[in-house]
Amino acid sequence: MANIYDVARRAKVSVATVSAVINDSAYVSPLLRARVTKAVAELVYKPNLLARSLATQQSRTLGMIVPDISNPFWPAVVRGAEDRAHAAGYTLLISNSDDNPCKQELYLNLFLAKRVDGILLAKAPGPLTGDAGQQIASGKTCVVQMLRVDAKWKGDAVLLDDEDAAYEAVAHLLRLGYRRIGILSGPPNVQTAARRLAGYRRALRDSGVKPERALQYEGDFRLRSGTEGGLVLLKKKPEAVFVANYLMAVGFMMAVRQYRLRCPQDVALVTCDDHPWLDAFTPRLTTVNFPKYELGAEAARVLLARLGSRDRPPERVELRSALCVRESCGALLQEPVR
Amino acid sequence: MANIYDVARRAKVSVATVSAVINDSAYVSPLLRARVTKAVAELVYKPNLLARSLATQQSRTLGMIVPDISNPFWPAVVRGAEDRAHAAGYTLLISNSDDNPCKQELYLNLFLAKRVDGILLAKAPGPLTGDAGQQIASGKTCVVQMLRVDAKWKGDAVLLDDEDAAYEAVAHLLRLGYRRIGILSGPPNVQTAARRLAGYRRALRDSGVKPERALQYEGDFRLRSGTEGGLVLLKKKPEAVFVANYLMAVGFMMAVRQYRLRCPQDVALVTCDDHPWLDAFTPRLTTVNFPKYELGAEAARVLLARLGSRDRPPERVELRSALCVRESCGALLQEPVR
DNA sequence: TTCCGATGGCAAACATCTACGACGTGGCAC
DNA sequence: GTGCCACGTCGTAGATGTTTGCCATCGGAA
Structure with missing residues (x-):
């Protein structure tokens, strides 16, 4: 592949002039500019961005x-x-x-x-x-x-706004009259998970509901743990569950299906992350939509x-x-x- | 950030030696090797991969x-x-x-x-x-x-194996007894779309069913066109539809819902692209799973x-x-x- | 003492950017 | 009319940080 020297040679100018034309970084007379442009086209010259990055100190x-x-x-x-x-x-x-x-x-x-x-x-x-x-x-x-x-x-x-998002989701469930509300949360060392759990707790307390340990399951944000958590949580007969991410919500729905429960009639669900395809299925999921x-x-x-x-x-x-x-x-x- | 010369100076060797140690590209005596390794650690030296790429001609x-x-x-x-x-x-x-x-x-x-x-x-x-x-x-x-x-x-x-995949999908529908089978295909200038359409046609002909133009809708692989295509196709009362990708299948299901039809009772569906979450919803989609x-x-x-x-x-x-x-x-x- | 092998260093090459210097020309002043 | 200065242009060379071929040096063995 041609380099800047080839271009300079062909255009009969110095490399600095070629560089100046290419980067428009200095005045070059129309005559030389034309010669350079022509040579660039003829040689199909593409500046080597690696070399440029090395020289300019930015990649x-x-x-x-x-x-x-x-x-x-x-x-x-x-x-x-x-x-x-x-x-x-x-x-x-x-x-x-x-x-x-x-x-x-x-x-x-x-x-x-x-x-x-x-x-x-x-x-x-x-x-x-x-x-x-x-x-x-x-x-x-x-x-x-x-x-x-x-x-x-x-x-x-x-x-x-993880905490507020979870708060809103759970507050919505509370407004609908649910009291035994469970949560399928993420790994506690992941901050988003911790904050969503905090939001859940705050919402419950603000409504005078005491958060029960038994209704809290710690997942890992993956599909499988959604199912596992669902199977455990659903045994505790929660009226509603807040699931802390989409993949676990899917897993949770598989647990619901496995127990032959109906959503929302037997257990209501709010989850996180909206997706374009959520409108198409039954039941359509209520979510907090993160941008x-x-x-x-x-x-x-x-x-x-x-x-x-x-x-x-x-x-x-x-x-x-x-x-x-x-x-x-x-x-x-x-x-x-x- | 330290460069290879800094390392060489500190280790009191030449840059070639440093390079040889780092890339293990030539014999270096244990003594010098140790000096170089020490200097590298002390200076927290990281080779500049831009410069290396320039020199080795591979990035x-x-x-x-x-x-x-x-x-x-x-x-x-x-x-x-x-x-x-x-x-x-x-x-x-x-x-x-x-x-x-x-x-x-x-x-x-x-x-x-x-x-x-x-x-x-x-x-x-x-x-x-x-x-x-x-x-x-x-x-x-x-x-x-x-x-x-x-x-x-x-x-x-x-x-x-787009064509075979579509063939299998449609053959499956034919085996189930459906005859009026529609297709929601992708843009014809996209090869996968063209091949899936071909597979659909071949499957029909192999079963002695004449492909009807009216049952073929050309989408663009996007969600919205799935709905639009669904609204058009469903008016033609197909018994089943093959949808050429997942996003359009979602759109199609929205059309089904809009017409208050039931899937698969009123219209059956097979589509492409399997996803982990497809097991969770109603109806669960039959798909050809591409790896x-x-x-x-x-x-x-x-x-x-x-x-x-x-x-x-x-x-x-x-x-x-x-x-x-x-x-x-x-x-x-x-x-x-x- | 000489030769060879084992080590290690110098410098060129990779392709670019750019500071600085040089050259030429035009205008103005004496 | 001539000389000087300044400005407009362009080119040389050094810097960026590597790799690597080739050469030099040193030591040991024959």
Whole structure:
């Protein structure tokens, strides 16, 4: 592949002139400009962005770490981040951590070694460790934490209103008259899970209902644990259940089916994460809809802004969710009790 | 950030020695090796992979272009590709083409400029154009086409058995006794869509049923067109419908609901793409399950093999789908007619 | 003493950007 | 009319951080 010297030779100018034309970084006379443009076209010259990155000390590449792209929560987030990044001329490097701190550190180091300009991070549980953790904590590499955030993280972050979302979901169930309300929560060391559990508890207490340990099951955000949790919880005859993510809700519905119960008649359900396909099935799930695309887009926006000026104050954005009432909560079936 | 000269200086050796230690590419005496290792640790030295890529002429980065990561078909494919790539020490650069040839060319050029070692491509409709198209056709850049393939593409490809899959799906409906079978197909310029339509036609003809134009609706693989197509098709009173992808099936079910029809009693349904959550809802959809994860993993495997030896014969892999019978086809309801 | 093998260092190459210097020309002033 | 200065252009060279071929050196063995 042709390099800048080939172009310079063919156009009979210096490489600096070629560079100036390509980057429009200095005045070049129309005559030379034309010669350069012609040579570029003839040689099908494409600047080597690796070399450019080396010289300019910026790669125009962003790293993004998500727990698992095949979990239906994440694709929209990635898409949002990517649209923003591409619009600003950045490319996205993507990795799946499986919420495994070791993998996460591995990929973080890889990103650092590849000299990404910044990182979008949906952190695995636990603090950031190792050299990469140091590097990030020191602020030398820009990072925006998404969704989950270190307790002592002072940098940029884009969050969801997990606690309020759970509160609203459970408050909705309470308004419909349910009292024995269970929860299928996520792993307690994952912050979103902890916050949703807190929201559930607060909602119950605000209505004078004492949260029962027996109605709380700790899942791991995966489908199978939804079924397992469902099988356990349903034995306790809850009137309604709040499930802390979509995949577990699906698992939960399989447990409901297994017990030959009807939803919402026998047990009502509210869950998290809305999806385009939820309108199509029976029963249609009532969910709190998190703005997934916006989450990714916002995170990218904040990171790009940070790259633009390192000394601006840290930004902490909290995106608002919205309750999306459908059938599984029973609202369309029965009248509110009070 | 420390560079290799800093390490060499601190260890009192030459950069070549440091490089030899880091890459284990030449014999270095234990004494010097120890000095180098110590210096690397003290300086928290991480080789600059941009510079390394420039020197070695390989970036250990793969580009991947998919139509849209937020379409539930693709995340599993991406995950499969990524797992393979990472296992071999490669990183993945990802872009969404929205099946738009312009965007695709843009990203292709970007990847080429970033000197990716190879590209995983789920091609947008139409031939590969522009400089990038040239470069790829000339074989100078390794590409594996996934799912869809240029008519005159001579290189590696990993495909699905679309036609057979559709054939099996429709044959299953025919075995159940349905005769008026409609199809909600994808855009005809997308190859998977064309092949699925062909499979549908062949299955009908093999059973002596004449395909009716009126029972064929051309969608665009998106949810909305599923509903629109459903509203049109259902007026024609088909006994069963084959829907060519998952998102349109969801849309179709919304049309069914709108007409207050029951599935499968009033209209049976078989569709494509299985998902973990399909077991949870009513009616459970009968699908042909495409091995999405394997598609990505295979494509990455083939690409990596190609990078290993450029002169091996082109590989063309066809992955097999499997019919997954559930409720929406009516098999669990009624007895076969014949 | 000489030769060979084992080590290690120098410098070029990878492809770019850019600071700085040089050259030429035009205008103005003496 | 001539000389000088300034500005507009362009090119040289060094910097970015690696890898690696080739050469030099040192020590030991024959």
